[in-house]
Amino acid sequence: MLPALIVFAYLGIVLYIGIFAFRKGKESSEDFFLASRKLGPAVFLLSLFGTNMTAVAILGSSGFAYQRGIGVYGLMASSSGIVIPLTIFFIGTRLWALGKRHGHMTQVQYLRDRWEMGGIGTFIFALTAAMLVPYIIIGVMGGGTTLETISGGQVPYAVGGAIVAVVVASYVFFGGMRGTAWVNSFQTVLFLCFGAIAFLLIARSLGGFDTAMNKVAASPKAFLLSRERIPAEEFFSYMFIPLSSIMFPHIAIMCMTAEKVGHFKKTVIFYPICIMLIWLPSVFLGVVAASQYLNVPPGETNDIIIRLLRDNTNLIVSGILGAGIMACVMASDSQILALSTMFTEDLFAYYGGRRKFGPKAEVWAGRAFIVAIGVVAYLIALALKDKAGIFELAIRFAFSGFAALAPIMLAALFWKRSTKWGALAAASSVAAGVLGTWYLTNISNDIAPKPPRPPAVAAAGPGTAPPPPVPAGAPLTAEASPATPDPAATPAATPASPPAAPPELVGAQPVAAGGPAAGVRGAGGAPRPPAAVQIYPALGNMFLRGPTNVTVYGYLPVMPMVLISGLLMVVVSLMTRPPSQATLDKYFPPRGGAARREPAEAPGG
Amino acid sequence: MKVALTLLVIGVLLLHQDTWNWTNKNLVFGFLPAGLAYHAFFSLLAAATMAVLVHFLWPAHLEDEESLRPATSPHTESAAATAGGGDEAR
Numbered sequence: 001m002l003p004a005l006i007v008f009a010y011l012g013i014v015l016y017i018g019i020f021a022f023r024k025g026k027e028s029s030e031d032f033f034l035a036s037r038k039l040g041p042a043v044f045l046l047s048l049f050g051t052n053m054t055a056v057a058i059l060g061s062s063g064f065a066y067q068r069g070i071g072v073y074g075l076m077a078s079s080s081g082i083v084i085p086l087t088i089f090f091i092g093t094r095l096w097a098l099g100k101r102h103g104h105m106t107q108v109q110y111l112r113d114r115w116e117m118g119g120i121g122t123f124i125f126a127l128t129a130a131m132l133v134p135y136i137i138i139g140v141m142g143g144g145t146t147l148e149t150i151s152g153g154q155v156p157y158a159v160g161g162a163i164v165a166v167v168v169a170s171y172v173f174f175g176g177m178r179g180t181a182w183v184n185s186f187q188t189v190l191f192l193c194f195g196a197i198a199f200l201l202i203a204r205s206l207g208g209f210d211t212a213m214n215k216v217a218a219s220p221k222a223f224l225l226s227r228e229r230i231p232a233e234e235f236f237s238y239m240f241i242p243l244s245s246i247m248f249p250h251i252a253i254m255c256m257t258a259e260k261v262g263h264f265k266k267t268v269i270f271y272p273i274c275i276m277l278i279w280l281p282s283v284f285l286g287v288v289a290a291s292q293y294l295n296v297p298p299g300e301t302n303d304i305i306i307r308l309l310r311d312n313t314n315l316i317v318s319g320i321l322g323a324g325i326m327a328c329v330m331a332s333d334s335q336i337l338a339l340s341t342m343f344t345e346d347l348f349a350y351y352g353g354r355r356k357f358g359p360k361a362e363v364w365a366g367r368a369f370i371v372a373i374g375v376v377a378y379l380i381a382l383a384l385k386d387k388a389g390i391f392e393l394a395i396r397f398a399f400s401g402f403a404a405l406a407p408i409m410l411a412a413l414f415w416k417r418s419t420k421w422g423a424l425a426a427a428s429s430v431a432a433g434v435l436g437t438w439y440l441t442n443i444s445n446d447i448a449p450k451p452p453r454p455p456a457v458a459a460a461g462p463g464t465a466p467p468p469p470v471p472a473g474a475p476l477t478a479e480a481s482p483a484t485p486d487p488a489a490t491p492a493a494t495p496a497s498p499p500a501a502p503p504e505l506v507g508a509q510p511v512a513a514g515g516p517a518a519g520v521r522g523a524g525g526a527p528r529p530p531a532a533v534q535i536y537p538a539l540g541n542m543f544l545r546g547p548t549n550v551t552v553y554g555y556l557p558v559m560p561m562v563l564i565s566g567l568l569m570v571v572v573s574l575m576t577r578p579p580s581q582a583t584l585d586k587y588f589p590p591r592g593g594a595a596r597r598e599p600a601e602a603p604g605g
Numbered sequence: 606m607k608v609a610l611t612l613l614v615i616g617v618l619l620l621h622q623d624t625w626n627w628t629n630k631n632l633v634f635g636f637l638p639a640g641l642a643y644h645a646f647f648s649l650l651a652a653a654t655m656a657v658l659v660h661f662l663w664p665a666h667l668e669d670e671e672s673l674r675p676a677t678s679p680h681t682e683s684a685a686a687t688a689g690g691g692d693e694a695r
Contacts, residue, residue: 269655287638
């Protein structure tokens, strides 16, 4: 029960932070949704990083590394470490400036004004909102299952979900962006402290990491020390996933909260280092775990770091771990606030609410939406408790979808000749791509290569009974977590060890897709299972199905989606009429002409 | 300068695809797999690259905006009236 009590203390702290932020706030939409655009450099860095990087970095990545080895770091962490800062540098700073100058609070507000469009903006709003909603539902589901697990069943799923929904909705309701940013900063510090504590305690308990690593090197799991089980195509196409970061509404909105553009300087420089501080120990520990636990089934690897902690540390650390998990679960706060901001600004205010009810009503409309989304998410989480997989899959595809929206933002910011029709074509291709990937995944479930299921969990360490697996719905899994980058945006869980028999294939052509590792034999000379099978044999390797994901000629769907979206943006823009000269002058003023600015109006007026 | 910085960024992105480390299982300092050590170094390189971009390519003109008071959204109901249903007409 001690871990559960620590978790409740954590919940109390974040609730207090939200209420404290409420006391500091003002009753204007600018203040509620953007903290008056006055976040300082430290909070801006920590909250932006915390919003983008949830505890999946600690928990899910370890499980993923246990299955696939050290390549997970290059796959998801170091690629994000360069791509995300680049997008913040080139796109985030411009969004900040445009927001400051023209009062934009959301991406759609900017795009509508930039391309003189209304309905197309609503379409982009609907697309982004649809891709964001699953995160919120998964967050409530995760809260219920996590509290139930941590309390040993004393807090039932329904009560746990309600507690998390109420706590998150409360501090977002009261604190708005200021409260959310402070909570995210607190969570980030907690992640960093937790990672450092876990790393040091486990190292001491194991008698040094060199011993553990040499044990792995001498075992059949030596492949974990290299990337030989990760296809080169997959490794390459993962570089596209972090493009999603800046297109997530909560990240883009967060970029508009900085007080000064100079705050971005430290953020983009320290971002790769922050990623390294969290991911490097996490991935490393995942590989170290292979020296302790021989064959954890793929579906249970995501709590591998919990096993390491429980077997190598004490109850207090387990409690801290519980708080870390809750921090992860509650990372949906930013999404809830972003959805509320979008609803208020892109629908309520845009379609006449501001004129009819006045500017102060915006804040209350936003708060009402926060309550509504909290209640709806809770009811869905209750009704579809056993169908968490649907939402987890939706989150996976959402990463590709948001990444493929990046060309739209790039065109809006840097290409005068771009048009709303180009944006419509690109956004439509994104919607088609997401739905198409979903369809291909569904129809190919029966032919997917099956990862091996070891008969039992072998705990070679000083183990007690293994901890309960993280339940479905808890966003801790490498396959499911709302983190950036998406661990699951694909990655077929490579079998931790070769199966005794080839996987079952039903009427499909097996393909040894992949990079340098393709076609080699597994440990002990056993043949590897085929990495993928052809979904439509007549189309050759165009659509391949791996154990958990669909690829296009071996590349993740995100890659063709981004390229097609960009191509359509260019081609259709060139075929259609650009916005008026007045709008182009507004968004592309001649250098030196910045003195002629619109007079700023009172916030919220 | 912009060309040099563009080449720098492209070069860094290419360095991420370290195919030469694909099957390298050596341990650096006796405990850190070489591939992991390489990408840890890459993270530091990414931070250094961003520092170079901030130094040489910082959009200083955006700092002019700092003196502005936040403006209101251009999207009032009047914008909705003109643009909301007017996409097809443009």
